[in-house]
Amino acid sequence: MLERQKLKGRTQVTFVLPGETPPGPVSVVGDFNHWNPHAHPLTLRGDGTRAATIALPAHSTHAFRYLAAGDYWFNDDMADHHDGTNSHLHT
Structure with a gap:
């Protein structure tokens, strides 16, 4: 899930996942x-x-x-769109 807050000239995006799914450490990685x-x-x-x-x-x-x-790589089902490989978000 993505949470967004508009700020002056930028958008604060919070990437959110359930506490136990998937198990173990998880990072968000992207072009940013x-x-x-x-x-x-x-x-x-x-x-x-x-x-x-x-x-x-x-x-x-x-x-x-x-x-x-x-x-284990996976996408965000709630992203703005998917290109077959990656999730995408618009700020």
Whole structure:
């Protein structure tokens, strides 16, 4: 799930997943962090979900995926669209 908050000249995007699905550590990777799996790990929130928040330029489009333990890559079903490989979001 994606949560968005419009800010002056940018959009704060929070990538949210259930706390236990998939098990183990998960990171959000995309063109905004040069596909670096160490840049934005999801951390546990008080409501039991895991999340990572990133400020992105307003009016831009970004490709991303999630990377879980065991080299398990997956997309976000709630993304703005999918191209067959990646999820995409519009800010």
